[in-house]
Amino acid sequence: MEYLDSLTGFRLDGRRPNDMRQIRGEIGVVAKADGSALFEMGNTKVIAAVYGPREVQNKSQQINNQALVRCEYSMANFSTGDRARRPKGDRRSTEISLVIRQTMEACILTHLMPRSQIDIFVQVLQADGGTRSACINAATLALADAGVPMCDIVTSCSAGYLSSTPLLDLNYIEDSAGGPDVTVGILAKMDKVTLLQMAAKLPIDIFENVMQLAIEGCKAIAQYIRGVLLENTKQLECCRGV
Amino acid sequence: MAAASTSGSGRDIGGSGGGSAAGEMEVEAYRRLFPLPFYERHLLDSVRPDARPLHRARDTSVVLGPVASADGSALVKIGDTTMLAAIKLEVMTPSADAPDEGSLAIEFHMPPICSPIVRPGRPAEVAPVISKQLSDVIVSSQMINLKELSLISGKAAWMAYLDIYCLNADGSLFDAALLSAIAAFSHLQIPLVSLSDDGKVVAVSGDLLEDESTPELVNKERKLLLHSIPFSLTCILHKKYILADPTAEEESIMETSITVVLDSSEQLVSIYKPGGPVLAQTSTVKDCIVLTKHRMKELQNILEESLSAMEVV
Numbered sequence: 001m002e003y004l005d006s007l008t009g010f011r012l013d014g015r016r017p018n019d020m021r022q023i024r025g026e027i028g029v030v031a032k033a034d035g036s037a038l039f040e041m042g043n044t045k046v047i048a049a050v051y052g053p054r055e056v057q058n059k060s061q062q063i064n065n066q067a068l069v070r071c072e073y074s075m076a077n078f079s080t081g082d083r084a085r086r087p088k089g090d091r092r093s094t095e096i097s098l099v100i101r102q103t104m105e106a107c108i109l110t111h112l113m114p115r116s117q118i119d120i121f122v123q124v125l126q127a128d129g130g131t132r133s134a135c136i137n138a139a140t141l142a143l144a145d146a147g148v149p150m151c152d153i154v155t156s157c158s159a160g161y162l163s164s165t166p167l168l169d170l171n172y173i174e175d176s177a178g179g180p181d182v183t184v185g186i187l188a189k190m191d192k193v194t195l196l197q198m199a200a201k202l203p204i205d206i207f208e209n210v211m212q213l214a215i216e217g218c219k220a221i222a223q224y225i226r227g228v229l230l231e232n233t234k235q236l237e238c239c240r241g242v
Numbered sequence: 243m244a245a246a247s248t249s250g251s252g253r254d255i256g257g258s259g260g261g262s263a264a265g266e267m268e269v270e271a272y273r274r275l276f277p278l279p280f281y282e283r284h285l286l287d288s289v290r291p292d293a294r295p296l297h298r299a300r301d302t303s304v305v306l307g308p309v310a311s312a313d314g315s316a317l318v319k320i321g322d323t324t325m326l327a328a329i330k331l332e333v334m335t336p337s338a339d340a341p342d343e344g345s346l347a348i349e350f351h352m353p354p355i356c357s358p359i360v361r362p363g364r365p366a367e368v369a370p371v372i373s374k375q376l377s378d379v380i381v382s383s384q385m386i387n388l389k390e391l392s393l394i395s396g397k398a399a400w401m402a403y404l405d406i407y408c409l410n411a412d413g414s415l416f417d418a419a420l421l422s423a424i425a426a427f428s429h430l431q432i433p434l435v436s437l438s439d440d441g442k443v444v445a446v447s448g449d450l451l452e453d454e455s456t457p458e459l460v461n462k463e464r465k466l467l468l469h470s471i472p473f474s475l476t477c478i479l480h481k482k483y484i485l486a487d488p489t490a491e492e493e494s495i496m497e498t499s500i501t502v503v504l505d506s507s508e509q510l511v512s513i514y515k516p517g518g519p520v521l522a523q524t525s526t527v528k529d530c531i532v533l534t535k536h537r538m539k540e541l542q543n544i545l546e547e548s549l550s551a552m553e554v555v
Contacts, residue, residue, distance in 0.1 A: 029409075029410075030324075030355055030356070030409060030410045031322040031410055031412065032322070032356070032357055032358060032410055032411065032412060032490075033355060033358070036355070043310065043311075047355060047409060048355075049354075049355035049356075051354075051358050054358075057361060070362070072354060072362040074353060076326075076328070076351075076405065076407055077328075077330075077349070077351075077403065077405040078309060078311065078312045078315070078328035078329075078330050078403075078405050079311070080311070081311060082330075082332075083330035083332065083403050083405075119354070119362075121353065121354040121355040121362070122355075123353050123355055123407070123409075125309065125326065125407075126309055126310065126311055128311075
């Protein structure tokens with residue numbers, strides 16, 4: 001299958017190899033949650049809700065000098081092409097939950113909230129590739145909305161290598177092509193990598209290019225997220241009459 | 243007056259019952275510590291803390307088609323309660339005792355994002371209850387004729403999977419879920435299918451229809467015909483008051499609720515009063531039915547508006 005048209009250089013959905021899909025982020029979508037956000041990357045739609053810091057529900061897991069961060073990732077039954085009944089604890093969900101938790105733990109200042117618990121719940125409403133990245137971006141926005149102290153914002157983006165070209169932000173068709181898929185999560189201002197996952201074989205020099213492309217994507221998303229948060233703060237200022 | 247009691251801080255609210263010890267106290271603190279006297283103070287003036295009269299429901303909105311990958315979907319908000327319903331159709335072999343009927347599978351989920359009291363790993367207590375209520379109402383109202391879901395008698399029929407996700411739980415969960423199910427069914431577009439050479443039913447895309455060699459289409463109808471559409475209203479009973487469309491706070495303080503479901507020909511489909519400390523007299527039940535009738539007209543208008551809005555696009 002031609003993932004990159006040789007004449008025009010366009011991908012299957014009309015993007016150029018370095019183009020990301022259209023992103024959109026919205027804060028405060030779940031009124032009952034302490035913080036919540038909706039994040040869309042193309043057709044992938046994800047809702048994240050943050051509850052916390054609050055009292056630890058299972059006292060045996062309480063940590064005395066820092067906050068306990070928990071994360072649960074789940075996909076709606078209608079989120080993918082065929083409706084698949086998804087058991088809650090299946091391996092993929094558990095793995096992605098762990099990945100998101102550890103990525104967010106890297107930036108949350110947990111030592112400021114000892115003996116408390118921060119819950120991050122992520123629900124995928126529509127999946128079209130890049131769900132992991134969309135979840136991390138949504139979780140960042142939701143944590144910021146909840147006022148949880150963080151040292152930096154974490155953003156994530158994926159990139160792949162098909163038809164001998166590095167491609168940014170793969171959608172589902174490109175992802176299932178069987179080529180390499182690199183997902184990167186970075187702390188935007190500090191320019192540090194917290195998450196790096198890759199499956200499939202790739203020569204080292206090409207890997208560097210693909211990873212660099214993904215990091216560029218992350219920085220662009222960080223720019224956008226910062227804009228959304230600033231806008232939100234301005235509106236809050238307006239409401240409070242500052 | 244209700245307006246005065248919600249305004250500033252430090253109001254002297256020496257209400258009935260537990261409030262007498264309060265003296266000077268902040269309104270928000272009073273609301274947390276003595277919720278029942280706080281509400282009763284408002285009910286005396288026939289109003290609720292969010293300035294709604296007792297019999298009015300919250301603002302309702304319906305959006306059709308938010309999930310592009312599903313065959314039919316709807317997002318419904320009643321106040322802050324948000325429900326997302328989506329229907330996916332799959333071809334299956336009908337059972338031997340009903341060879342020309344399709345089937346319906348309804349599931350209601352309350353993921354942990356919807357409310358601080360839902361813990362991961364342990365499903366919310368009300369979720370299976372609402373799931374069963376929904377199944378019962380949709381089947382017993384006979385809104386959907388299962389024969390319309392049949393493709394080839396005895397060989398192929400549609401299995402409609404309806405999944406409803408609660409994205410924000412703020413009271414009246416059943417009402418919002420039922421409305422979202424109905425909206426999703428009215429938005430449902432059945433895909434066109436044809437019989438392939440090896441006897442399998444395959445989906446046909448729109449452009450193939452313009453092709454000269456059109457495959458034999460098995461079904462011509464694109465939309466489901468909904469017969470008698472059920473609408474519901476949940477009310478809370480407290481002493482002699484009836485509060486329509488409660489929020490989560492009201493539901494937790496005053497525990498007796500009654501849900502009435504009517505269909506579009508004003509026939510009773512279901513009444514559900516699962517116990518509770520308040521005993522309802524016949525007159526109260528009749529009042530609830532009248533309230534449900536009014537609510538049904540509102541909901542019918544809202545549904546029609548969103549359907550016509552979709553057709554314009």
